[in-house]
Amino acid sequence: MSSAAETFQGCLVDLTGQTALVTGASRGIGRAIAHQLARCGANLALVARSEASLHSVIEEIAALGTPGKVQAFPGDVGKAEEIEAIVAKVEETMGGRIEILVNNAGITRDGLLLNMSDDQWDEVILVNLRSVFVFCRAVARLMLRQRYGRIVNVSSVSGVVGNAGQTNYSASKAGVIGFTKALSRELGKRKITANVVAPGFIATDMTERLPDDIKKMVKEKTSLQRMGEPSEIADAVTWLVGPGAGYVTGQVIVVDGGLT
Template identity: 45%
Template sequence: MSDTEPTGRIVLVTGGSRGIGLACARRLADGGDRVAVTYNSSPPPDGLFGVRCDVTDAAQVDAAFAAVEEHFGGTVEVLVSNAGVTKDGLLLRMTEDDFASVLDANLTASYRVTKRAAKGMLKARRGRIILMSSVVGMLGQAGQSNYAASKAGLVGFARSLARELGSRSITVNVVAPGPVATDMTAALTDDQLAAITSVVPLARMAEPDEIAGVVSFLAGPDAAYITGAVIPVDGGLGMGH
């Protein structure tokens, strides 16, 4: 347990050391929550409690939750399942491992962390679970059949859990971002960026904090009666889905 007096809810953000995950962690911490993040290679900045965890390993997931519970002296009350990977490729060139490993990291890993978090939430009779999907999960994208399948799967997973856990005041929602300005997109050329933004009605990419704002809303009191929802934060790219 930390030396500070317990204040705020205990929050865990997977993949929270950079990009969207870090923005979510910072936004929730700024709101007074006690925030922990998981990471694989790069530890989070100072001020956030970090736990190294490969979310494709059930034992590591359990150990990460145990470390967070010990550090903060309680169970996770808000889970943001954000960790994910891509291994793009056209279908005929995509190996079975390319397909299976992306589903494992993006979809099955959300099952692992959600199942572990739900144990404490069910006992407490409250909780917020937020899963990070993508506009690609609804629209599809050539060369991303594995990624799109994993992100679409989160919707069915979340909506089933919303029905399963709702009577215990646990909400389960999905955020579906469009293109976001992160380290990954910073490496793209001007022509590549222009091609991406040309199909977005708002004609730009999102900032990570714009995704974090919606996550913070879903984790907050104003979203207490929202569950099983898919919230697009995509500049209009996926409207109608």
């Protein structure tokens, strides 16, 4: 491992010189992934709707003194034309290569099936599943030319076992798993891996809004009796994009403290 990787505490692999595109990078799990990849020397293209929030993450990373270049690419991942424009701009401004793609952006619009509107269904599928397809399609063109790439799509335990009140979310996250397994078979011949990380209940602003009784129940049902930390998901993602996972593809890594 190079000196660049050895410099930063918590770095799992050496990603010096590689460019990583991370969606949903302005908060929670995406923010933690950005921090971890930066510690490992990667150049970062950070995507989220809020440009101000992205710049806040960039300032945090700058304070770490990491060697990689970090840029914000604000946009709406629910719009295919914006995704295509983002990928083109990343290619243009960050050296013409994208070695790592992490699709983390996601939303919830919870409700019981009989009360769920078409808009609640469509919006979740659009952001959580269709955006993964469009980003992967756009970035895979580069990776195929490079004959190298690492794709990690963030799903959820809701996509593995389902969750009442989340038929839309569970369907979108299960779709990410099936999509990634198929994609891994299409891209493997060009040394491109595609894997899924499926978090359980992680301590983010999204889970913070849950009622206290729900949070208590989740902790009781989890073997480790606690919620996970965003950094623990980031560690799994970082391993999958590193050289040590070069023979791992089409897999679902569940990081849920034993909940499922």
